[in-house]
Amino acid sequence: MAFNTGKLLPVILVLFSPSQPTSADEVQPNNTPAAAISTLIAEKQNSLLIKPDFSKQADQLLSLYQLANNQFLWLGDSQSQTNIDAALAILTNAGADGLDPRDYDADVLKQTFELATAIPPSAINELAKFDTALSIALLRFVNDLHHGRVNPQQLNYPSPFGSKQFIEAAHLIKQAIDQHSVAQLPEAAQPKYKQYQQLKQILADYRKAPADGNFEPLIFEKALRPGEHHPQLDELRQRLITLNAMTPETADLQPEKFYSKKLQAGVKEFQRQNNLQADGIIGKETAAKLNQSLEQKILQIELAMERLRWLPDDITGPVIIVNIPAFQLRAFNSVNEADILSMKVIVGKAEKNQTPVLLEDMKYLEFMPYWNIPSSIMKKEILPKMYNNLGYLQSQDIELVQLYSKQDSGWYSVFDDIKHGRVRARQRPGKKNPLGKVKFIFPNKEDVYLHDTSSPSLFNRNQRDLSHGCVRVAEAEKLAEFVLGNQPETNWDLAAIQQAMSGSKTRRVSLSNPIPVLFFYTTTFVDQDNQIHFYRDIYNQDEVLEKALGRMPFPDNSSLVTAKTTTSG
Numbered sequence: 062m063a064f065n066t067g068k069l070l071p072v073i074l075v076l077f078s079p080s081q082p083t084s085a086d087e088v089q090p091n092n093t094p095a096a097a098i099s100t101l102i103a104e105k106q107n108s109l110l111i112k113p114d115f116s117k118q119a120d121q122l123l124s125l126y127q128l129a130n131n132q133f134l135w136l137g138d139s140q141s142q143t144n145i146d147a148a149l150a151i152l153t154n155a156g157a158d159g160l161d162p163r164d165y166d167a168d169v170l171k172q173t174f175e176l177a178t179a180i181p182p183s184a185i186n187e188l189a190k191f192d193t194a195l196s197i198a199l200l201r202f203v204n205d206l207h208h209g210r211v212n213p214q215q216l217n218y219p220s221p222f223g224s225k226q227f228i229e230a231a232h233l234i235k236q237a238i239d240q241h242s243v244a245q246l247p248e249a250a251q252p253k254y255k256q257y258q259q260l261k262q263i264l265a266d267y268r269k270a271p272a273d274g275n276f277e278p279l280i281f282e283k284a285l286r287p288g289e290h291h292p293q294l295d296e297l298r299q300r301l302i303t304l305n306a307m308t309p310e311t312a313d314l315q316p317e318k319f320y321s322k323k324l325q326a327g328v329k330e331f332q333r334q335n336n337l338q339a340d341g342i343i344g345k346e347t348a349a350k351l352n353q354s355l356e357q358k359i360l361q362i363e364l365a366m367e368r369l370r371w372l373p374d375d376i377t378g379p380v381i382i383v384n385i386p387a388f389q390l391r392a393f394n395s396v397n398e399a400d401i402l403s404m405k406v407i408v409g410k411a412e413k414n415q416t417p418v419l420l421e422d423m424k425y426l427e428f429m430p431y432w433n434i435p436s437s438i439m440k441k442e443i444l445p446k447m448y449n450n451l452g453y454l455q456s457q458d459i460e461l462v463q464l465y466s467k468q469d470s471g472w473y474s475v476f477d478d479i480k481h482g483r484v485r486a487r488q489r490p491g492k493k494n495p496l497g498k499v500k501f502i503f504p505n506k507e508d509v510y511l512h513d514t515s516s517p518s519l520f521n522r523n524q525r526d527l528s529h530g531c532v533r534v535a536e537a538e539k540l541a542e543f544v545l546g547n548q549p550e551t552n553w554d555l556a557a558i559q560q561a562m563s564g565s566k567t568r569r570v571s572l573s574n575p576i577p578v579l580f581f582y583t584t585t586f587v588d589q590d591n592q593i594h595f596y597r598d599i600y601n602q603d604e605v606l607e608k609a610l611g612r613m614p615f616p617d618n619s620s621l622v623t624a625k626t627t628t629s630g
Contacts (some may be wrong), residue, residue, distance in 0.1 A: 095131035097189035102126070109173055109194040110166050118200045125196055125231035133192045134238055136177060145174060147243035148199055158206055158251060159264060159363035165198040196234070199246070203230040207250045209370035211609045219506075221420040222371040255397040257369045259587035264362045270303075270355055278352045285343040289320050298324060300351055306331035336387055336596050338523045346523075350595070358585075361595055364606050365585040372579075373420070379547045381423070381540075382579045383408075383511075383532055384586060385416050386596040388525040390511075390534055392543045399589040402543050407514070407525045407533040411599045414530040418582050421503040422575035426544060428561035428568040429490035430500045430512070434459070438529065439486050444479055458489040490567055498562040499537050501544065503578045511578070513537035526599050532580070538562060548574055 101107065102123050105116045115122065126134070135145050152167040162168070177191040207230075213223040228250060237243045251257065279293050279300065291297070294317035301307040307327035317324065325341035332339040335350045343351070378395035385408050392402035409416035434443065446453045454461070461475065461484045478484040488494050497513025507530065514533040519525065534540050538558060545553035553570070561568055584596045584603055598604065 092185050094133050094137060094185060094189060097185045098126050098131055098133075098193065101189055101193055107190060107194050107197060109169065109190055110197060111163070111169060115197045118197050118204075121200050121204075121231045122193065122196060125200070125235060126193075128231060128235040133188060134235075135195050136180075136188050136192045137182065141238075141241065143241055144238050144243050145195070148195055149174065150244070151246060152198055152202060155202060156268070157265060158247060158261060159366040160202070160205055160210070164205070164210075165202045166194070167198075170195055170198055199234055200230050203228065203233060203246060203250045206247060207252075207370065209367050211367065211606065213371045216605060216609060218371065219417075219419055221373055222418065225371075225373045252369050252372065253374065253397075254369055254372070256587060257366060259591060260362055260366050260369075260585065260593075263587060263591075263593050264359065264366070267355060267359050267362065276354050279348065281343055281348045284345075285320055287320055287322070287325050287341060290318065291320060294318070294320065294324065297351070298327070301327035301331060304331060304334075304351075306334060334592060334594055336389075336523070336594055346597075353595070358595060360607070361585045361603065362593075364603055365583045367606065367610070368581070368583050376420075376577055376579070379543070380577045380579065381511075381543075382581055383416075384596075385418070385580060385582045386584050386599045387586060387594070390532070390540070392540065394547075402536075402539060404539065405520045405525065405535040407519055407527050409509075409526060409528050409530040411526045414528065415600050416509065416528070416530055416532060416580060417505075417507045419505050419507065419509075419578075419580045421505045421578055423501055423503040423544065423572060423578050424575055425569055425571045426499055426501045426541065428499050428570070429564055430494070430496050430567055431490060432488040432494050432496045434486045434488060435529075439479060443486070444476070447476070454486075458491055458493050459486055460489060461486050490565070497533075497537060499541055501540065501578075503575075509580075511540070524597075524599075544572070544576060545570065547576060548572055 102119060105119045106113045107115060126132075132138075133140075135141075135148070149167070149171050152165040152170065153162055155162045155165055155167065173191060173194070177188070180187055180191070182188070207228040208225065209223065214220070230250075233246065233249055234243075237246050237249075251261075277296065279297055281291070285291055298307065298317060301324070302309060307323075307330070311323065311326075328343060328347065329339040329341045331351070332341075332347055335347075337347055337350065376396055378393055378398070380396055381390065381392050382396075383390045383406055388406055388408060390402075390404050390406045391400040393400050443453070443459070450456070453459075461479075475484070479486070490498075492515060495515050497515055500510055500512035502510050509531045511532050511534055514537075517535070519527055519533075520535045538555075541553075541558050541562075542555055545551055545558065582600065582602050584598050585593065586596070587593050
């Protein structure tokens with residue numbers, strides 16, 4: 062939004078007119094910086110701002126000016142052009158952190174401060190308006206950079222998200238002004254995670270890339286396979302170079318007639334970058350990713366940076382992180398170090414049983430676990446099979462426990478007890494148990510957990526939202542080794558873990574040092590090789606966050622982030 066300086070010029074002219082006070086004797090007793098600032102803060106309105114209501118920043122603004130003895134921070138006797146220029150530069154460059162400069166009146170303040178330098182010292186009220194406008198904008202920026210623009214609680218995120226320590230923005234800004242280090246404010250306020258810095262650097266690179274206003278889609282009427290002809294092969298090659306899946310040195314710059322091996326290599330690299338099956342065949346998903354514009358990718362990066370602002374500051378290692386849309390688990394000794402373990406996972410079904418975002422401490426694990434079958438699964442999936450096969454429970458090693466029926470009127474009383482929840486069913490440990498040979502427990506209200514699986518072939522799929530909400534891990538033995546290896550004075554070496562996973566009895570192992578487990582949702586991730594990956598928005602959470610950032614109201618909570626889950630494998 063451009064600011065109309067023409068509307069402000071008459072104000073400036075009036076300020077210079079003879080009717081204005083020309084000496085200290087002519088200034089009203091209450092016409093002091095302290096009085097003007099106090100009045101303005103009490104009104105919680107500043108007409109110089111696009112969003113004049115600063116109620117949310119009023120308390121911090123009051124604290125900030127109290128630290129300055131209620132004197133001007135930017136103008137008046139304390140004016141420092143270096144501080145002003147640095148503050149305006151921060152707001153103008155808010156896009157570097159995935160924020161919108163318009164939210165902080167960057168253009169408006171840049172133009173108004175050019176005029177503010179012409180205001181005489183006697184125009185106290187106008188100076189107060191200018192001075193506080195810049196302070197309000199900077200407070201908004203610092204808070205958004207530290208906490209995020211959206212409160213994740215409004216998106217059904219659990220309490221650990223968005224509950225990081227409140228930033229003392231007023232003290233931070235006042236100290237920066239006094240030390241002439243205003244330019245360092247973003248570094249002090251931004252998330253301290255390495256992933257954030259990686260995303261910020263890649264965002265800067267993407268913003269420097271040539272604009273794709275003339276972006277032409279690649280049209281694939283059917284899957285393109287090696288050796289086949291396509292009229293846009295040269296455009297495909299250029300697209301792969303632009304997307305860093307090929308380099309000009311590795312590409313054959315001669316006109317392409319057929320889908321060559323060099324192009325296939327570039328497509329495979331692109332597929333790997335985007336969590337697709339690297340087969341070199343351009344099918345529906347690969348084509349959609351190839352046609353994703355630069356603007357769309359920048360938006361995904363901005364959403365990822367926003368979500369990182371919601372994380373607490375005190376997550377330390379070791380830590381286990383599951384990125385839901387990536388179908389990936391990574392284990393770290395520290396969140397800012399390279400991962401030491403990475404494996405495929407299976408998450409909850411997109412339509413019915415979404416895996417929730419959460420942050421909890423893993424307290425124990427169980428080798429050769431029972432599966433306590435949720436009543437919903439029992440009624441919807443198992444009961445119909447029992448009607449058709451009276452021996453189904455026995456064939457699946459499922460036992461009924463806690464049968465409260467007072468009178469045993471035969472087999473049909475069991476059906477009735479199941480329907481009305483008077484019995485609990487559980488599947489014994491063994492090859493048929495969907496939890497596999499070990500499960501990892503971090504108590505949470507959604508009752509989800511990490512576990513092994515009896516169906517490892519499902520990890521061969523690229524799209525792995527297949528569970529009832531829990532997360533199945535591809536390499537449970539390695540995960541157990543990571544978890545138990547991070548316990549003090551542990552006797553759990555690989556041989557002991559393998560023995561426990563091949564036994565016949567359930568064995569619980571409590572952790573003396575609980576390990577944080579983060580179920581996170583981000584469709585953009587930068588790996589340890591500084592390679593960026595983009596993932597499908599399987600639960601449509603990017604769309605929800607986009608709407609929240611656009612301040613579009615939701616009709617209800619039914620479409621928001623998490624769905625209630627039913628515990629399963």
